[in-house]
Amino acid sequence: MSYKPHFLGRYFGNRFEEVHLDDSGLVLVSIDQKPTELAWKGVSRLAKHTPGIIFDKVVFESAGKTVSIGWLYKSSASSFTSLFTEKYYSHHCVSAEKALVKISAYLQKKGYLRSSHCKAISDFISKALVTIPLPSDDINLSIATKDTFSKLKCLAEFDASTIGGIRTRYISEQKQCYQRLFDSIESNPLTEKQREACIIDDDNNLVLAGAGTGKTSTMIGRVAYLLESKQAVGQEILMLAFGKKAALEMRDRVTEKLGNTSVSAWTFHVLGQMVISSVEGEKPSISPLASDEKLLNNHVDQWFSDLLEIQSYKEATLKYFEKHLFPEANPFDFKTQGEYFEYIRTNEIRTLKGEAVKSFEECLIANWLFAMGIEYKYELSYLESNTRTPDYKQYQPDFYLTEFGIYIEHFGVDREGNTAPYIDAARYNVGIQWKRQLHSKHTTQLVETYHYEQREGCLLSNLESKLVSLGVLFEPLPADSVLHTLREFGAISKFSLLLSSLLRRYRANCYIPGELERLADHVESTGQLKAAMDLLRPIIERYEALLKSNKEIDFEDMIAKAIGYIEDGSFTSPWSYILVDEFQDISKPRARLIKALRDSKKNTSVFCVGDDWQAIYRFTGSDVSLTTGFESLFGPAQITSLDKTFRFNNSINDVASQFVMRNTSQVKKQITTHSVVQEPAVSLVMKSLSDNDIFKATLEILKKIAGIAKQGACVYLLARYHFRLLEPKQLAQLTRSVPTLDIEQHSFHASKGKEADYVVILGLDNTKNGFPSRKLTDPLLEVLLPAAEPFPDAEERRLFYVAMTRAKHRCYLLTDMNKTSDFVKELLTDNYAIELNEFNSEESQLTAPEHECPSCKTGTLVQRKGPYGAFFGCTNYPLCSHKEKAIS
Template structure:
């Protein structure tokens, strides 16, 4: 058209003629618009104001949009938009729009079609040659929108060349892109790559990669999170992705940064890459080596890394020695004594517990003991005991009363404290200011017991100091004790510091504190808090006062630690991360890596995640802005919060790193479907985790997790010749191996796993087991140490309650908790994941050893909530079978454990000695009795016996059959003659006989 196009002239309106000499105002050519008139005030002003006009000519390329005609009384206006500013040329022919509109639009289109087609071509190339990243979509979308506004809607009404019309059609499609369109483009690219690199993916590992593994290798958004379940082949993806990036020409070996957590993991990754990819050019790096590399390149010299970075024991020893030295200073020593006397344990309000058993569990699980080592029943008693001890006042905890007041049914009275040198008793009563007891305590019975004790002391003229919970809550308890002791002329002299310190050493308290401080040094430094931030840490702590007191003890050790590093010219890991991060953020170091791959991402801490993010972003201010982040992890296996790992960085990955594409590996090659069903259902109870559906390659029909219930005091039986639960499990396992139709080429491996190392067989026992079971390869590991490993069979031990129970209920020290990632709002979240890790180490079968009289709540959950487990592979006793029905009648949460007295069997509470409840066995067969089968009765659990005995409907106590002159009757066991605590309720035997018959 440009060759044939003749010049067109747009005339003036009649008004324009008054000011211009020529009839025509504008001249339209293929190059642009020329102003014919060279005189007139308007043109002069236009030239003076707008530099775009050059010698009376405006090219089409200078115009952002086609000129627009509009009508006015004095003639048409021509509006042009150049450099984002709109200008108007007046006094044109009244018929200019109808005569010239399409011509100016066509001329503008022809001048801009190459620009349009070039944009479309570049977009097509970009989306077809690589995976369509979110950043690319965000980058080209404004360009598409800007071009779309230049061409639409006017272009729909103009006849344009086929080439231009085709480009506009594509532009319209690009403009209306939605998420589905983007995903369609991505999927088309994935399919093309799957086809092109099918042979590579078939042979990069010993077995061909699965479809989801291949897709994970190809997908390349700006931020990528691969959620890889246990045993799903995440390492194969790491190797395969690195190889694919190089093979497809998207990267050179030195474009790839592969981050592993430790030297061992990095070495294994290097060996895997070398073996599978045949190259040494792609190397895995630890965070240590990465940080050192960045610092060395900026500073020109390799930094000296403290030997403590790789030797925690040496660091712990230095902290312990520093603490010992500080304790020699009297003011610091007094602070230490005060901390251990009042702030060592995390105090809980007994009124906030649902049952007495729940409170006892807390005291047991946290092993609340006085400085003399006694297990006490309340924190108030703890502070009383510690004060008496520190002040050199001899006392006996729960000593028997000096006068015998015991009866056939009631044991001897024991006061909380007795001062034998002064003949003074101390009773602490858990009563608040409104005379209320905790909700689980019978208020009337409690006050009756108080009155009985008062009358007892009055009768025998013994001295007793009474203290109360409301005094403790007001911090008046010790003052009241001191005042009362003054009345009884109790003289005391504080123990020498050496004696107190010797006691703390004997209890292991100083060593524990040093270990805590050693861990806190790194966490504190990683937090990078100033004074204001530190105050915020204290304010948000679970126990602000205790946290502040602990930090006051930590502070001088922190100072000495930094001085030691400075004197030796060393930096620690936290310094290294901070330095490397600073160099990245200041631009002194620019990451050379276009592809950052992080293994075991669920174990990452926030400082490390900050470093990874800075690596990704350091190229943003350069022309190379195409860095992608690829992280592999499994939030179901996040078990390292105690070392600073933050699972929320995985579960809320996009919140920290930005828009993310998530992919999943959900086919496990390790454990069979029946192990997977139980483990997945168990760990999925936490709604804050990412939902996943893990499938197993190996499918079996029968349950693959067996529960072996056995008490510590149960002897061998005909069915079970061994009284040892571990031996029973290994015997059963050996039989399975011997009967297997597919004989393994190597000895089956067996992991013995427990929450704590000391719960596992020691070296001597392990050696003996290896001799006794020569067909098995047996290894002991803690749950944490087993992560990342697998065995043919697993035996899980130590599933108990208490201080070393599982899940661990021991409170994390508030100061440690304050510097750790925020705890999850789900009970035992990490401990639940730890059990999942233990279960999923086994390929074929898991044996779980359990004593149901003190069983882990996790184990109880597996049984009570009907998980698909095998419960009948092993025989079990009546107590082990019916453990749910023999709960303690006093504290309600303890389980009755069988014991043997001088004359007959009895059962005591598992919370002993905190709960002193004892219960006789069945009068006929000695089996345990339960209150849960019939209201108002206890019933023997032995179905072959079925003996029944009534309960007192006045006080709820057991009743016993007694004789009188008028014959037998049922009497309450709480009968104490004329005592105020006595219950004299009786029931005629005939009535009980009728009820039993009914």
Template sequence: MNSIVPSIFGRIFSNKIPLAFNEHALAVTHNKTNQQIQWSEVTTPLSFKFGFLGQTIHFSTADQNVTLTMMGYHSDHFLKTRFDQYWVNANIAKLDALLEKIANILSHGFLRQSRISDIKSLALQERSRWFPWIKESNSLALIEKKIQLLDKYSKWDNVATHFFQHRYVKEQLQHHKSFFDQVESNPLTERQRTACIIDDDNNLLLAGAGTGKTSVMIARAGYLVQSQQAKYDDILLLAYGRKAADEMNQRIQDKLTTDKIKAATFHSLGLSIISQVEGGRPSLSVFAEDEKVKAEWLHNSFESLIENQSEYRARVLDYFSQYYYVEKNDFDFQTLGDYYHYLNDNDILSLKGDKVKSFGELYIANWLFYHGIDYEYAAAYQFDVKTVARRQYKPDFYLPEYELYIEYYGVDEAGNTAPYIDKDQYHASIAWKKATHQRYNTRCVTLTYAQHKQDTLLNELQNALSEHKIDYEILPIESILASLRETGRISVLAELFGKLLGLYKAADLDEKAQTDIINRAEDTKQAETALALLKPIMSSYNHHLHQRDEVDFEDMIIKAIDYVESGLFTSPWRCIMVDEFQDISKPRARLVKALRDNNNGSSVFAVGDDWQAIYRFSGADIRLTTQFAKYFGLTTQTELDVTFRFNNKIGQVTSDFISKNPAQLHKTITSLTHVATPAISLLRRGDHTVANYQSSLIELSNGAVDDVLQAIYSKTCKPVTVYLLARFGFKLPSHADIQTLSAKYPLLKMQAHTFHAAKGKEADYVVIIGLQKGKHGFPSEKATPAILDALLPPQEDYPHAEERRLFYVALTRARHRVYIIADMANTSGFVQELMAEHDIELDEFSSENEQVYTDDINCMRCDTGVVKKTNWSLWYFLLLFFISSM
């Protein structure tokens, strides 16, 4: 071996040669030990640093850092080039292997984000061994191209990613052109083909209404097999429901001529996983297949707990008296209309069934009821005190047995009223009522919001009744329960618990998550009480299933997640494809993610449309689509932007309408079919016109549906499909109605569907009815119980966001034309928006003047309410107006 001579100082302090070398290794005397180090073990070439006592030489291996001092002053001049060459020769094979590995990654398959991450990581690690010294080394010329390539890989950017991905897609489009031309009855579009080929770790395909998402699902499965990227049993295809899965299987059989790919539902997948882990297929509970049987069992379980457990019974009665509603009071609202709106939407009723005007009144009424005190709510005062300026006085409560009135005033401790109440007028009214009682010598107990706010209201009521010598005692529990059953309250609460049970169980909450649910609820005390009542029911329900060795739908998902995440189940699927992804809930998304992570190299291909996300009530979370990458990781997002269903005029209106919500993903949908005139028509008609056809439905009884069907019938000479759609099922024509209409218009093949049921379907023409305002109108103002709302995904900030998407779904079912029937005196705000902001047809049908000039007149008292038209004739109205002004 050659050796490096120490400097004069090195020779003085040591008689040993610290470093010897040849082209294969270094012989080092270091820390009183002698060792031989191969050049391939040295992480980077040796560095030289000049010092007063001589050169300092430094190098590292994976295990140690070596520093040699007092070496010959000119060692670097004689040896650095040779040392660099030795190191390059020893490491060039490793560099070549890395570059070859990267080249293979880039040339085989779609370039996934995880592979890009691997490329950068490997390149950066290798680069740190070569830079910066190689830039100044004489050895650079020998490997310059390789070093440049390594440097490029270590600085990988999106431009490079897109280049390789685009090149791969282009090659695959050419190579599999014949397949994509023939897999469906019509050749796939380029967007559809590209969606089939792209294969990132996570893929989100946004497929607008009628853009052919099912064709892509089937073609992608076929392409993966034909291109030898997957075998049949590598593919897991998930559909939202059994019917959708069966339809997908039939399409696969027809288009791919194989039964080796089977679409599964999430529940059947869960059942399969459980069966494999547990070594046997568990029985499916009847509760999973028959909602009526489940509801009856839950109702009976609830009743049994009430009857047999005194503590539970007391909690139930406490819940009904104090926590049944989310409490809000006059002062929580800015307008009287908003307050009335809340009371109406939530059906704030006392236990006796009275529709009260405030929560203070609710608690007074319930206390009187519980204590067996008969009362009349808002009954006319026993003396006639009405005048031309004032209607008959109706105190809040009257106790006929004791001839005692109770008034509850909405004033706080400072005498203030709610923001929308005229304080002076309100106090004047209080003074008038007090004077009236004094004048007629009637007794009246006055209570206030201030007392309710300070939690002394019921104590004050009890004290006042005692002062008036009124005796009372709590009603027997049996009587109270009998009344609750008679008014249907027990059944309603049992039904709510049935909904809560499924959501609560599916959420698989730990203690912290449960606390978060309670804290997120609009009324934390109500949520806490409701969950306390739910838990014994759920415990009994789970015990019932366990005893019979049965599972329900929630078990299928929860157990499957646990088995996959714990490693008890090993996923065989490398290609996971999920249909209707916008309808997915967090537990299902968690199962998909667990399956992906369970098998290295697996990919998720999700197909959905956030514009058609309409199932929050069942736990679907739109954020899993709009924030897909946040949940699943780096994602390639593509779009299907050409609809084969509806024409450009329907497309323009519906796209503009749905795009108002900025939280939704932006898309541009173009139509294959183009027309020149509007394709959405509005028929405006009130409910006073009576046609020959008699029905409980306004749109049938006033002849509007007949007029629309006649318009469709006059345009066709061959059978066409017509859907009659409404938000709620009870607003649809009955089967008998459809039969009668079909007999009258034999070329029209008619079906009636709710908006939800129509999703995924299409017809030549669509007729939309039931577009009134209110709780069962559209958008529906029906309130979701607060505890149920807390278990569902968070509400969106945009007003009526899901109802807007539901209307979009209804409008986009039509191929040729949509007909909207509305009474403009009480119509949906969505209809008014279409009229004001979009290009729709208003003149296809004649309308009466009262239906044309329909600007809402806000109530002068409550601000937000709208004055409604009555059935009086205009002349009679004018006559009354004239008389009243005399």
């Protein structure tokens, strides 16, 4: 079609004699008859019809330049614009149709619409729309052309709703298609959520399987579905477990349910060994040190002893013991005195002479005096005067220097005289004045040190200056003498064991060069960590040299070397589907290994099953944040929660779930139960408990269970630590006394993965080895473990969840309210739905919460006898000396 501007236009600057439009583009014929061809693909803007008084104008854009054709009659300009629009979109319609075909091919691929597919489609559409303009709804086009662009426009809005609709339809279709498989693969038909978890096949998949919700059934169902739907053959599936037993059980279940398949079911270490063998051409030899902890400890102890013969290493060790043996804590940072006492007690802070002291700063002073050769007595009664009264005990200054007759008092105040928040500052300062006056009255020499001196880094240097001014002579002990004392104290052998633990933890973390140093710069114990690393590094070097000389590897090498070979391309994964059991127990190196395997083969799917509520192995390097923050490591993922448990009833579920979810970082889950009861199924048993009383109270509970349970019902006795359970003789006596029950004992950790009809939880007290545990991880090991969660007792809280959810029917919590666990206090104060009256309790148990020590806040006042009669004293004595008169 051709259009000619009016001839008068040539006299008024019009450049064009004629314009031709066809399917290939436009030809502009200039006044001098030179043609210019413009292809439709170069046209970047539609023609715009601009009316004039007599003649109209059409303007469009091509190759970034504006083209103006004027002096057209209105009808010609209108026709030109319409034809221009038609030809323009007809040209792009061809590209749009090609794009639709490609997108359709993506969408029609067999299987679940993965996030990577969605991204590829979205990226393709975005790229296509750079060159394919979409017409507005008011543009007049043919029905076919309009339909093509309408479809493309719809796909351009490829949002979450569209993706969700496609996926939902796919899941529904697959559920129907494979209903028989899901109904029969396990002894009970899979739940709807289990079926969805089996079908959903994103690039990364996380199945959160609460206690008793059937995670193993889901794993087996997933494998069966992949094989039956022919999305995979056996050789393309890898199942990973953490222990040999779990891997073997997985393999046996697959064989039992699916027959002889070629599915691989391995531990991470077997996987690592296979990767290494594949790359190196031979199976690596495993060092006996890898599995024999005692043998490794002996080697480390010998290496440490040899290193102590080197003067520089010996001096570094003694400096470490003097300054860094215990983790420093500022007493002003604790909320209650009891919390500070707990820090002292759990860290077993003692001097180099083995004395238990009341503060970290006193320990520093004692160790410095010892190293400087100054004889002292700790808290010796004041020699010059008897200060005892009915209300106060004898005055005991912190230190007495026996050779010089000098007393040292360390005062816990800052420069303004302020004390820690739990100390009465006014009363404390009155006490300081009383001590000064007492020494002045008896003309005894008092040297004062202060908390603020330690915070300013001059405590010991100031003390040295003060003593020098009083004529004190120092005779620093030779290094060998100090070392001898440390050996007698047991500190050297204890530190040797710590070095062995640090060695294992350091290697298990598979640090990349410089990673630990960067970590050290961001932790409070930097000085202690760097000092310890200086002592550990020669141990590491000797260990690694031994492995190399023997041509052996350890379990840590299996993971680290495998990661290296996969990441550098030496090994390419043959697996398209990777299934990981107990994912909540994953460590960063193992997660890195999974990710490396996934990335080494295109279109690999990762399927992880776990429960962040049951993450209880941080001390082995497990990192719960890899579950709660799954997508931050692996990328976009589908997360499915198995929401129905077949183990325990609704009452146990309500208490355990509410308790664990107090930590807001735990993934929120709504668990329903197959078994429903109307009454509380968690019972609090409050009894006065000595060692013998524990046996009697446990027997009383078991007899109660025997009266309601079926013959042969299984009962677990559980505690935080195995040594808090009953002695073997006592267990045998219980079995004889209640023969209708099958009684077992387990620690909380050992009970994970097991179940019983009834559970009795022991050791629910607030002692160091009670529950929650107050044993602290050595601060050096703490640095090498995954970052601790900010929520108090986060992992201990999950342990309580694990312990309670071992029970099918009923859980009994046995405790002495005079020293009960903080967790029991929470159950009571926050009105959890627990049974309180199933057993008779003494009056002292019912009123015990009223006996909290008002001074330290963590101890309990118990009745004692003294030289002045009966009184109530704190259970934290001697750290807490608070007492009250007993009312007769």
